[in-house]
Amino acid sequence: MSTDHLLIYQFLQEHSNIAIPMIERLEVDEITALIEDLDSDQAVIILAEIAPFIAGKVMEKLSKKKAIELIELLDPQIAESILQVTDKSISDQLLEGTSKALSSYLRHALMFAKDQVGAHLEPYVFTLSDRMTVQNALTLVKSSKAPVRPHVYVLNDNNKLVGYIKLVELLKADPETEIHSLMEEVPRTVLASMNTSDLLESWAPALIDMPVIKLNGTFLGTVSRASLSKLEKTTKKVDHPAIKAGNALGDLYLIGLTSLLGRSSDK
Known part of the structure; x- marks a missing residue:
């Protein structure tokens, strides 16, 4: 490891709250070049901590070899969040090069039946980190290529x-205020495995988009009432206990396989 790379690694380890917001303000091509130049154990810190909607675009531009190395090093559930936003043709190629167990887990995690919410979510969603300051958040808002909605979802590490x-509220807040002190509790979330018909039947009229999560709380994206309503007009309603049970078993399968891989989503 060169002296320059060692200094970068130490800075990332000790001051990620400063380094990551600075990196997120760069163009995707610049972040990609930085990650390509760093050793994988340094690069994975950046890829794991920048917002998934940015990391997914970086993953599309990385060399295949580097991208596969990083997928292997990432926590499987963080890798899933990133690949969810990555172009499917590219993510399929990358999974061909990963270990059999990890590839199996990620392919299963990224696949949903047509009548499940996860098959219709929008993964390219602008989000903020709870460790950010308002000033950093507003800089990211201005430079974001992802659509910024009136309600911005906040994620942890x-x-x-x-x-x-x-x-x-973000626009009115003091620049030095931390995001976690301003955020509000999400009134309702939707599991990716939920049946689309069930969701439409229980949808709160005032909501346009709803946040989609996995059973463990990992954010996957949003789903709109409009897109599901269009789907409902062209497909037959599916509401069978066996299908719902299968959806639940699928989530349990993912949790079990994550344990077998010896990884944990919590640091």
Whole structure:
């Protein structure tokens, strides 16, 4: 490891709250170049901590060899969040090069039946980190290529949904205020394995988009009532106890396989 790389590694380890927001403000091509140049054990720190909607675009531009190395080093559930936003043709190629156990886990995690919410989610969603300051958040808002909605979801370091913040409140807040002190509790979340018909039947009329999570709280994206309503008009309603039981067993399978891989989503 060169002296320069050692200094970068130490800075990332000791001051990630400063380094990561600075990196997130860079263009995707610049972040990609930085990650390509760093050793994988340094690069994985950056890829794991930057927002998934940015990491997914970086993954698309990395060399295949580097991308596969990083997928192997990432926590499986963080890798899932990133690959969820990565172009499917690219993610399929990358999974061909990963270990059999990890590839099996990720392919299963990224696959949903047509009548499940996860098959219709929008993964490319602008999010903020709960460790950010308002100033850092507003800089990211201005430079974001992802659509910024009136309600911005907030994630922790493990990509788990911890709250949301109103964009208007973000604009009015003191620049030095930390995001976690401003965020509000999410009134309702939706499991990716939930049946689309069940969700539409229980949808709160005031909501346009709802946050989609895994059983463990990992944020996957959002789903809109409009997209599901269009689907409902063209497909037959599916509401069978055996299917719902299968969805639940699928989530349990993912949790069990994660344990077998010897990884944990919590740091």
